[in-house]
Amino acid sequence: ASTLVPRRLFDPENLEQYFKLLLRESSEHTYGFEKLEAFDCYLVWSAESGLLALCGHYFSSQNIRHLAAPLLQSYHGLAPAEGYAIFANLLGQKVQIAVFERRNLVFFNTFDFWKPNDLLYFILLAYKQFDLNPLDIPLTLSGTLIEDSEIFRLLLRYIRPMRFPPLPEGFQLPAEAKSLPDHYWFDLAGV
Numbered sequence: 680a681s682t683l684v685p686r687r688l689f690d691p692e693n694l695e696q697y698f699k700l701l702l703r704e705s706s707e708h709t710y711g712f713e714k715l716e717a718f719d720c721y722l723v724w725s726a727e728s729g730l731l732a733l734c735g736h737y738f739s740s741q742n743i744r745h746l747a748a749p750l751l752q753s754y755h756g757l758a759p760a761e762g763y764a765i766f767a768n769l770l771g772q773k774v775q776i777a778v779f780e781r782r783n784l785v786f787f788n789t790f791d792f793w794k795p796n797d798l799l800y801f802i803l804l805a806y807k808q809f810d811l812n813p814l815d816i817p818l819t820l821s822g823t824l825i826e827d828s829e830i831f832r833l834l835l836r837y838i839r840p841m842r843f844p845p846l847p848e849g850f851q852l853p854a855e856a857k858s859l860p861d862h863y864w865f866d867l868a869g870v
Contacts, residue, residue, distance in 0.1 A: 681724040681747050683787055686714075689721045697723050713748045717755050718784045722748050746770075749869025750821075751777060751784065757819065757844055758782045763811055766844075767802055768866050769822035769830075774798055776805050785809070795830045799837060806838075813838040821865035 680701050690696075694710035702708060707728040712721045724745040734743055750768055758764040758779035768775040772793060778786035786805060792798040806813045817840045824831060835841060843862035846852075850868045852861075 680726075681722055681745050681789070683715075683718070683784075684712075684721045684723050686719050686721065689723075694723055694725075698725050701725075711743070711745070713744060715748060715751060717752065722751070746866050747775060747787070747789075750775060750866045751787065753844070753847070753865065753869045754779065754819075755782060755784070756847075763809065763816050764819065765802075765805055765811070765816055766819045766821070769798075769820070769824050770866070771823060774801060774822075776801060778805050778809055780809070795833045798830060799833055802834065803837065817842055819844050821862045823863060825860070 680698055682697050682701070684697060689712075691712060694712060695708070698708070698710075702725060708725045709728045709731045710723065710725050712723045714721050722745055724747075731743065754764075754766045754777050757766075758781075760782055762781070764779045766777045766779075773789055773791055775789045776787070777784060786808065790797075790801040792801060802818065803813060806816065818834070818838045819842055820831075820834075821844055831841075843860065844865050846861045846864065847868050850864075852864060856864060
């Protein structure tokens, strides 16, 4: 779970308060945060403590980041100086949607979807919320999506143009990863 908190409202001593309505009280959670300078806010995250303990066996706790932080920073670099940009990153049955206006982040949320129509609904909802035409404002797609899929074909019926982001200059993928399209790895490019 994650949320964005404006700098002026951020309190690092009470991170759990940001999740009172989002998390079940039955599981134990660990909280963290990361400052997002470009947006004058903090990304506050929560993870099950057992999951973080497992990660701690393999990684330094200083290296643990929520994937939304580098993803939003990468999107910021692609957003145009004028007008709007809409981005969607798919991670299995989750989609992270971000809307930028003149390189300013104005919307970010994560949704669970079970069917292609659910995904279409959440993406079109972002267009509607900002009164944008999905035939005028391109959608930049990253993550686990292939062009020859039911989801891609459905999105293409309602949204044009759609494009995949390029990986940043100098980002090196292992040889085993090259069998998948570059946009699969876009959310890792800023890590």
